Amino acid sequence: MTKKPDLLPGTLDMLILKTLARAPMHGYGIALSIKRSSDDVLTVEEGSLYPALQRLLLQGWVKAEWKKTETNRRARYYTLTPLGRKQLGIELSQFEQMITAIGRVLQDA
């Protein structure tokens, strides 16, 4: 029984960056946003999400600050940096290239 994957490996950073490109957001919100906008197909597990955010911080692609949510809870808000925006562009174009290439392999007679 091949288990259905939660997401395509290698695409998480891109999805997070893209989500933050729309608006700064806290981790939990990012996960919810991706889940909802993908119609529940993509699920970002906590054990994937937070390490990924640490990676992005380390790379300088996002910055973080603690704030209160609208509902008065403490949360860490992430914002895309200029470098992160650039990186998003790179990842988007690489992804598109990959998908196109895979498409060619799959359709090929």
Added chain:
Amino acid sequence: MTKKPDLLPGTLDMLILKTLARAPMHGYGIALSIKRSSDDVLTVEEGSLYPALQRLLLQGWVKAEWKKTETNRRARYYTLTPLGRKQLGIELSQFEQMITAIGRVLQDA
């Protein structure tokens, strides 16, 4: 410097199965075929290829037999089994679903 990946993780089995769905082939031939039909975008390294083929054998998705190539060299030819054909269908539909979902996340205003 983010290194350009050779392929999208999680898609190799699908690519191999699809390649074998067209014709039985030996490992080296599979790698060449994927590389060529993807216009050199996808490269299957030997260290990924042969372990992958072992996995597929173990799952019963392919079977193997030693033969001579047209150029008189010994090679191990892989053939898709009925189970492998079924698996290919599963992976294709999951992949398509994933790509669609990612597309929604990426285009979303």
Added chain:
DNA sequence: ATTCTATCCATAGATAATCTATATATAGAC
């Protein structure tokens, strides 16, 4: 003859991404 290139297989070990499981904490609803 011999050296080079392409063909062919395979494994060991490193690296990296993701998942499972767990821990902690609190706001607000019931």
Added chain:
DNA sequence: GTCTATATATAGATTATCTATGGATAGAAT
């Protein structure tokens, strides 16, 4: 006062892929 959803985080396991080897041989080129 208990439950649910919100919120962050890490440890450890699992798995996929890559890098780096090692071996073997056919046929072409020198």
